[in-house]
Amino acid sequence: MKKLLTLIAAAAVSAGSFLAAAQGRNEINLYIGGVNSTYASLDRNSGNAHRDLYSIYEPSYTITCGPTWSLDFCHRFNSWLGIGFQADYASMSGSKSYRIGSISNSSLNLDIISVLPQAKFYIPSPRNFRMYTKAAFGASFNVGNAGINDPVTYAWEVSPFGFEWGGQVVYGQAELCFGNVLVGAKIGIGYRF
Amino acid sequence: MKKIILIAAALLSLAACTKKISPSGDAIVGGNEYYSSSNARNYMMSIADDLVTGALDELESAFTIDQMGANASIHFDISKGSILTEGVSWTVTGRDRALKGMSLENTGSDTWELTYNGYFSLQGESYPVYFILKAKRGNLVKGSHYNWAVTLNGNRTERSGYACSFKTSATVLYQCKGNNTVGWNYMEGSYLLTVYKDEAPVDLWLMEFNGNPYDAHFTTGL
Numbered sequence: 001m002k003k004l005l006t007l008i009a010a011a012a013v014s015a016g017s018f019l020a021a022a023q024g025r026n027e028i029n030l031y032i033g034g035v036n037s038t039y040a041s042l043d044r045n046s047g048n049a050h051r052d053l054y055s056i057y058e059p060s061y062t063i064t065c066g067p068t069w070s071l072d073f074c075h076r077f078n079s080w081l082g083i084g085f086q087a088d089y090a091s092m093s094g095s096k097s098y099r100i101g102s103i104s105n106s107s108l109n110l111d112i113i114s115v116l117p118q119a120k121f122y123i124p125s126p127r128n129f130r131m132y133t134k135a136a137f138g139a140s141f142n143v144g145n146a147g148i149n150d151p152v153t154y155a156w157e158v159s160p161f162g163f164e165w166g167g168q169v170v171y172g173q174a175e176l177c178f179g180n181v182l183v184g185a186k187i188g189i190g191y192r193f
Numbered sequence: 194m195k196k197i198i199l200i201a202a203a204l205l206s207l208a209a210c211t212k213k214i215s216p217s218g219d220a221i222v223g224g225n226e227y228y229s230s231s232n233a234r235n236y237m238m239s240i241a242d243d244l245v246t247g248a249l250d251e252l253e254s255a256f257t258i259d260q261m262g263a264n265a266s267i268h269f270d271i272s273k274g275s276i277l278t279e280g281v282s283w284t285v286t287g288r289d290r291a292l293k294g295m296s297l298e299n300t301g302s303d304t305w306e307l308t309y310n311g312y313f314s315l316q317g318e319s320y321p322v323y324f325i326l327k328a329k330r331g332n333l334v335k336g337s338h339y340n341w342a343v344t345l346n347g348n349r350t351e352r353s354g355y356a357c358s359f360k361t362s363a364t365v366l367y368q369c370k371g372n373n374t375v376g377w378n379y380m381e382g383s384y385l386l387t388v389y390k391d392e393a394p395v396d397l398w399l400m401e402f403n404g405n406p407y408d409a410h411f412t413t414g415l
Contacts, residue, residue: 050238051239051315051316052236052315052316052318052320052351052352052355053236053351053355053356053357053388054353054355055350055353056232056233056236057355057388057390057395058353126377
């Protein structure tokens with residue numbers, strides 16, 4: 001993970017240096033966040049197996065989930081509104097097992113790619129601590145066999161509070177968010193041009 | 194625009210490198226297959242423990258209350274006379290009782306018929322349960338506990354279309370030993386359970402007890 005973060009930072013800094021000449025109305029941001037909401041909502045059926053028949057006959061799941069990656073682009077139209085899109089990626093893997101009969105373990109995996117048009121609202125704030133809120137709505141594409149029956153599901157995410165710090169061109173950012181893509185917080189780096 | 198595409202491509206490939214997308218499907222890993230019945234056995238025992246033992250415990254506590262000569266109880270509706278009298282029926286009314294609403298009817302010859310048609314709470318779920326338990330009292334073993342000869346017939350409806358019916362294939366002896374209360378642990382006889390999914394039978398489990406809790410024989414199959 002450390003290596004990965006170093007790589008991201010290096011990529012961002014190189015990209016930033018390369019394009020640091022200009023400052024404009026477009027932003028591109030890369031975030032890393034907690035686990036995807038789908039992971040939290042999956043029915044793992046991992047409770048006491050013998051208390052009811054569902055627990056016995058339906059498979060139980062052991063699933064791990066990587067962080068949610070989010071890349072967004074936003075064009076700022078005026079002092080308070082920006083419009084763009086975000087793309088999120090999360091990956092899960094694990095195993096499925098049965099508790100009765102001929103027991104077999106199956107591997108499973110699920111990759112979720114979400115694409116959400118978004119609106120970003122800029123809040124008047126100090127130059128070095130710029131606040132915003134965001135709302136996004138779109139679709140998630142579920143690829144894999146981890147118990148998600150619909151290949152496409154709707155996706156939404158709201159960030160009630162986010163802030164940027166650092167320079168006007170290359171900056172860091174953090175935001176709180178909720179929705180069915182990610183619940184919790186994410187941090188990232190951004191580039192404005 | 195070119196710059197945007199270049200940056201996006203670079204960052205996306207970086208993210209993609211962090212996780213290999215496995216092409217594997219639902220294949221068996223390791224090929225380690227075996228048949229497991231321990232959950233079925235435990236399920237049957239929990240039904241017996243929750244319902245048969247619970248019901249017999251209520252009956253035994255009714256004897257205690259009857260013996261005390263109480264004419265009112267927060268646990269039972271006992272307005273119809275002694276539970277030891279043939280034809281008399283008591284009802285479990287205690288708010289905190291798992292089998293609230295169960296009727297205990299004296300059918301004569303030291304035999305009671307316990308009928309329950311209500312709900313049973315398990316792990317936050319409330320399942321409809323119906324059963325009739327015919328219990329013939331045996332000898333007093335310890336304190337207020339007796340040995341019982343019982344027949345059981347009933348069913349339970351659970352979540353996601355699952356249900357089961359259960360019965361004893363003949364009279365089953367519930368033995369009380371040592372300091373234990375009445376329990377399935379020392380059961381003698383056969384106990385049959387049919388599993389249903391969406392009202393169709395999908396499995397049949399049979400347990401045969403010989404009085405040794407560690408030596409029950411389990412058979413499965415329709």
